[in-house]
Amino acid sequence: MLLKVLVLGMVISFMKGAHCQITEVLAEAGSQAVLPCKCSSSSTISYNIVWSKGNKGTVWRKQQSGLQYWGSSWNQRGAHRVQCPHYQFERGDYSLQINNVREEDGGIYSCRIQHGNEVTENVVRLRIIKVTISPPAAIEGQSVSITCTVTPWPYGANVQWTLNNSPFVPRTETTTDRGLSNKVVREEATSRVSGNWTCVVAYKGKHGKASATLAMKGIIKPPKDSTKLYSAVGSAVSLPCVLSSGSIPSSPVWEKLKPGSLFNPVPGRLPTSFSPSSPSSQTPWEISASLKEVKFEDEGRYRCSATIQGQRLTRNMQLVVAKIESSGVSKKKRSLTLTCQLTDTSEVTDYEWVRVEYDLNDTQSVESIQKGKSLTINTESEENHREWVCRFYGKEGILGNVTYHLHQMSGLTGEKSSNPTQNMAAIVGLSILLLVLLLILAQMYKNHQRRRRIFQYPALETIIHTASNEREERGRSQGKE
Structure with missing residues (x-):
């Protein structure tokens, strides 16, 4: 292949015409790659243009008559993956566009422009960057590998990783064939490494990148252990425990961990107001719970756990309770x-x-x-x-x-608001007691007066008593007769 390029260069050097610069192109797999081919000639006469790839023949060709041809591997079921926009020809731009590039598209391409004895040829090396994650949807705790490949690999290239648009420094970095074919990052699947991974490749002043997403199967809410939840005394609070969409958890369990059991958590007793969410009111992958009325002593660490595909997943959270003391x-x-x-x-x-x-x-x-x-x-x-x-x-x-x-x-x-209430109760009680005493004294006085009026006439009382005795005596005498 290298020999062919050298031969082409020697042939071009003996031919009349302008020469275009050899260019490196880095493109992400699945994207559109543009292979440049620009010449300084200002002629508007039609050219014979041929794009070819190494020893695999013609990619695209246009004759001076205007007829176009596509290579068999670039024309499938009437769909062309390559095109050369005609509206750019007048500016001397004959760049080739390749849609949905694949790893096998990487390699050396040549653009040959001929008009009479004037020949211009441009050589382009296309490198395809691809990021592969295995497994693409890892269960929390599994080992996952993120691989960056460039086809063909550029010797001396610099590779850097970003995770969610922030630089990522892997804990362990390994290479295959001493870094000649790929770069691999191996991590334990946690929420820390989930998201969008991007491999940035720099080579001879050119930069290219490719991305892939690592999706996690596990507990996504709360996103990390020891998340703090805040609630006030007397209010309700939700304890979230949501798994990734589509997960089917089994044996879900909620526990409150005893204080002082940081390294070896010991389950304690759940609060009386603890309530697991109703299965009918949530999705199958949500096992959240709640406290209907938080008490100050309900503070502490809580843990939810469930099994997914034979692996037990847990998430710890801390409930912080607030109150106002006066x-x-x-x-x-x-x-x-x-x-x-x-x-x-x-x-x-x-x-x-x-x-x-x-x-x-x-x-x-x-x-x-x-x-x-x-x-x-x-x-x-x-x-x-x-x-x-x-x-x-x-x-x-x-x-x-x-x-x-x-x-x-x-x-x-407030003393100001409490004293009147207490004084009023005391006044009412004393008033009732005084009224009862007055009624008792009045009744005693009436009885005393009645007895006093009778004792003022003792002679009359003797006469009335004697007359009464005589009547009783006569009644008994008549009864005997």
């Missing part, structure tokens, strides 16, 4: 201090307190008050008897929030 009201200043408490503050960078109000149309308005973990408010001010929200932020934005209703808690936190 201090007692100061008797002198009539103030209340609210403090935002979280079970884990490792990701928290800032706190913000906002006051929430609602108008007659139930429209919400929010007013930012101050930054910081604690807030002191005046309980005597009517405008402070509203809904207070503590927002907590991380490096990438807001993490969550927790709400405190001052108007619902005022009976417990």
Whole structure:
């Protein structure tokens, strides 16, 4: 092959005409490759143009009469994979376009332009870049290889990898035939290596690239272990566990891990409000769960697991619970201090307190008050008897929030509002007791007065008593007769 190129070069050197530069072309498999062939001649007379590949014959040919011919391997079922746009001929551009290039298309091509004794020939080397991933859809934990091949391989070329548009440095790098045919990256299939892999090849000032996507079969949500989920006391929270689309998991299990079991997790007891999602309300590859009413002690690590194609997959997540603690009201200043408490503050960078109000149309308005973990408010001010929200932020934005209703808690936190209630109850009780005592004294007085009126006439009482005895005596005498 090399000998043929040299012979062609010697022949051209003895012929009259212009010479075109030999060019390297790098193209991705499946894309369109453009093989350049440009000449400086300004003649508009028709040329005899022949594109050929090495020793495999003609690729495309156009005679001065305008007739075109295609090689048998480039013309299948009436479809041409190659073309040479005629509208560029007037500018001296006879570049060949190859659609849907394949690895076997790599090699040396020549463009020969002839008009009379004037001959111009351009030699182009086409290299096809291809990225292959095996297996293309790996189960989490499996070994996966990503291979970059260039056909024919350019000796001395530089190969670099990017993953999701970011440079990737493989942990282990291996080559076949000392780097002459491909580059291979071998990694364990995790969410860290899933996505779009791109092989960038640089050779003699030319750059080419090819890409392929590594799809993961496993738990895609949460995307990584130890993902933190934030929730407030009393609210509901979802514990996500979603597998890749089309996966059919078996034996799904949810567990809460005991504290202090980082390296050897020990399952504990799930909260009472824990509820697995209903199978009828989700896809087969979703095994998410929820807590209907979060308590402060529900914080901690949770784990979901399932089996896919005989391999057990797990994902750990951490639930961080937030609440607002209030201090007692100061008797002198009539103030209340609210403090935002979280079970884990490792990701928290800032706190913000906002006051929430609602108008007659139930429209919400929010007013930012101050930054910081604690807030002191005046309980005597009517405008402070509203809904207070503590927002907590991380490096990438807001993490969550927790709400405190001052108007619902005022009976417990404000001395001013609690004393009147207690005094009223005491007054009502004393009033009832006094009324009962008055009724008893009135009845005792009436009885005393009745007895006193009778004892004022003792002679009358003796006469009435004697007359009564005589009547009883006469009645008994008549009865004996």
